[in-house]
Amino acid sequence: MAAARFERPASIGEATALLAAGGWSVLAGGTDVYPAHVGRPMTAPLIDITGIAALRGITPRPSANSDAVDGWTFGATTTWADVQRADLPQLFDALRQAAREVGGVQIQNTGTLAGNLCNASPAADGTPVWLALGAQVLLQSAGAERHAPVEDFVLGSRRTGLAPNELVIGLQVPKRSARARSVFLKLGGRRYLTISMTMVAVMIDADEVGTITAAGVAVGSCSARALRLPALECRLIGSAWADLADVVIDAADLAPLTPIDDLRATAGYRLDATATLLRRALASLEPLP
Secondary structure, eight states, X not given: OXXXXXXXXXXXXXXXXXXXXXXXXXXXXXXXXXXXXXXXXXXXXXXXXXXXXXXXXXXXXXXXXXXXXXXXEEETTXXXXXXHHSOOOGGGHXXXXXXXXXXXXXXXXXXXXXXXXXXXXXXXXXXXXXXXXXXXXXXXXXXXXXXXXXXXXXXXXXXXXXXXXXXXXXXXXXXOOTTOEEEXXXXXXXXXXXXXXXXXXXXXEEOTTSBEEEEEEEEESSSSSOEEOHHHHHHHTTSBGGGGGGOOOOTTTTTTOOOOOOSSOOHHHXXXXXXXXXXXXXXXXXXXX
């Protein structure tokens, strides 16, 4: 059997030119690709994008009219270990917490942000965090660049909106105030080496007097893809930060979720556990200085 073709381009342009020809699969950290081929050869042509320096790193996006930060860009091949080492504001506490839960240290050193997202597992640790942060996926083809909200990119279990000729080059997170905080909580039978029963990510921002101006709440492992909870988000906006510990999670808040019964948990247990994690997440957010 002939070996599959393998290319390791040095630039985004080289990679998108190869993708334009069709038939390629993209390899980043390989922590999902390689386990899927245990005991059988790889036959699909592979483009290894880890040689593209421009795809790795975390950078603040400067404002067009000042030196202020207008948001953040996370390169596609940035690893979970990179996130843990980065000097980031408290807005990204949830991302750091998720980074510590993505497998063991070996996986965190190799697995990439874009790979985790594109694998589109309902239990991917990163996806609820990106949803709560309001992140956009940056997509590049040979002819154009486009942005897509994470909720429009991850379509279902193992399904994304990525076109065959497109490459994910990064994720962008919008600017928030210095008061913004976030938290990630996960429930599983065994830390690091388990598929979670449920997980939640919460982001809260507020004005100078402690009134909540923005809220992002997302849940993973309780539907075919991670989902935001818009009713709860709307209810939080306009309330007082000081009242977060007293928020009651009701059935209407969890209405978008469609958990299933499986070997790890029943649907009913997942919903109860999700409500508990949400209450804990909201109560754990540090009070404003």
